[in-house]
Amino acid sequence: MTDSRPLHPHTRLLHAGQPGFNGDGNAPVNAAIVRTSTVRFATVAQMDALKKRRQVGEQVSLYGRHGTDTHRALEAALCTLEGANHAWLAPSGVAAITLGMLSLLGHGDHVLITDSVYDPVPHRIVSTLFARFGIESSYFDPLTQPIEEHLRSNTRVVYAESPGSILFEVLDIPAIARATHAHGALLMVDNTWAAGYLQAPMDLGADLVACALTKYQGGHSDLMQGALLARDDALARRILATYEALGYAVSADDASLVLRGLRTLPVRMAQHGRHVLEVANWLLAQPEVENVYCPGLPSDPGHALWKRDFSGHNGLLSVQFKDFTGQQLNAFADALQLHSIGASWGGYESLALPVTSAALAPHQGWQRAQKQREQAGLPPSAGVVRLHVGLEDVGDLTADLQQAIQHACSVR
Secondary structure (H helix, E strand, O other), X not given: OOOOOOOOHHHHHHHOOXXXXXXXXXXXXXXXXXXXXXXXXXXXXXXXXXXXXXXXXXXXXXXXXXXXXXXXXXXXXXHHHHOOOXXXXXXXXXXXHHHHHHHHOOOOOEEEEEOOOOOHHHHHHHHHHHHHHOOEEEEEOOOOOOHHHOOOOOEEXXXXXXXXXXXXXXXXXXXXXXXXXXXXXXXXXXXXXXXXOOOOOOOOOOOEEEEEOOOOOOOOOOOOOEEEEEXXXXXXXXXXHHHHHHXXXXXXXXXXXXXXXXXXXXXXXXXXXXXXXXXXXXXXXXXXXXXXXXXXXXXXXXXXXXXXXXXXXXXXXXXXXXXXXXXXXXXXXXXXXXXXXXXXXXXXXXXXXEEEHHHHOOOHHHHHHHHHHHHOOOOOOOEEEEEEOOOOOHHHHHHHHHHHHHHHHOOO
């Protein structure tokens, strides 16, 4: 191209990691799926040269666990997506988060965590690994509590997720980053909601980004994978040392599936974003609905920050009904026909998941909502139903929701 203007992000994503032309001047459109356990070398000198390159942080393969050209293509595409210089593939999103945490934290260190993060962080990583390794942890509500009041002398990492899990609280990542760095700590952000596409946390001040590729990057609900990304070379060397010790590996086939999913990410996200706002506004018009948690709605408390830091919306919302019992929440989900009951999201299909008030109790935002109900003389809410609005026709989806609401209302 003779035009020197920068390429649009959509264009860069479509071409990132694409194989180059060979000596004969031809090339496939997609990266080949290269499977191997053993990597062969022409000479010992060439093997030693690759060892030295890997020791300083370069992602080259000395063994099948280090990945192949298929993995390098996906890593390159993910770096393009997130604006990173280094990427590590992990067997799941939780594995990517664990990799980041264990790379930065040791015995006696403290990690400060926003209180609305993905549930496995407190219940699987913090309460098991960190408790055994002597890593301290605590939580805070960044919407109402100044982060400076929660940072400790031994705080090494602040971990945040924006929007939050279930209630989708939007956080001021630049402000959190400034406070974190002023304290001498590092900021790690879970960017799964935005799929690395709708928000760029590293541009906002994050040092590390974790993402569950299982969700939108894969896009078809047929794989498990995660990624950790960074810009800083010194930080990358710390992560690589932990990555090697943990022995993480993902299959070339799964890496290829994520790479395929990335090529259609822009068009899928655009449709998810359109559909979720149509469904959210439809729900708000229903007399049985008390609240819809969806940052794309002007009525959402996080809407202004969402408009500032995000370029679009994904397919998630949570709906709170006015007086549904827990039994009615389950009846609503059971009655749905186009929305399957499932704990994940990010595929092409619509899903529903009832989340009880007990599960939401750690969220300060939920506690505030419950207190407001109490002050208004209303009984405690039983919880919410999280919906992932898929690519189906919106009219069909709202009709499905309508009949499920009617069914739940008949259950007493």
